[in-house]
Amino acid sequence: MRNYKNFHFEGQKSDEQILIVLHRFWFDILSQFFVIFAMLFILIGSFIWLPLFFPELQNESARKFFLFLENTFFMLLWIISFLVWIDYYFDVWIVTDRRIVNIEQKGLFSRTISELELEKVQDITTNVHGVIPTFLNYGDLQVQTAAEQEKFLFHNIPDPYSVKDLIMNLQKKQERKEKHIFSEMIAKKVHHEDSI
16 A cells, blocks of 8 residues: 555644555546547548548648648547546545545636545445456446435546445444444443532
8 A cells, every 4th residue: 555644635633544545446547548549640641631532632732731730620629638637647636544535626717625534434335347347457346325415426547446345444434433433432421420
């Protein structure tokens, strides 16, 4: 397990320990960039091969217009690539010894931050569908809660089974801790009533 002592997030309590920080699996962004690279290949190919098949594109005005269209298409690809990267990089799931924090980036100017205390976890489900996700061991993790937001969904995270085990162990540990504190409170109350 990685050391996250130098990693901090807004709202982190002073004694709260970060156990794991998750981003979507690298294959997820690679599959999105594959489409962008295919479009870029088509763009470069059209610049080279279209004038050979359509000689009228070689005159000066048509060539300038064609170059303008290609530059516009290239800028559009660049913007899409940037948005894909921003969405990938800023979607973060943080598991601490007390809670789960879900930071979800939606476009450039919208971010949603949700948190879930471990004692509110009711059920955890992992979904790994397909040959490539099974082979590379990535998938979705859904946390069912008793809180206001009923489901927390971790999209395409690496090794969802070990993350599930970690959260379940933390939840059980938190449950035992709360039972211990509750039994101590009852014992103190009984002792206090006996002394009166």
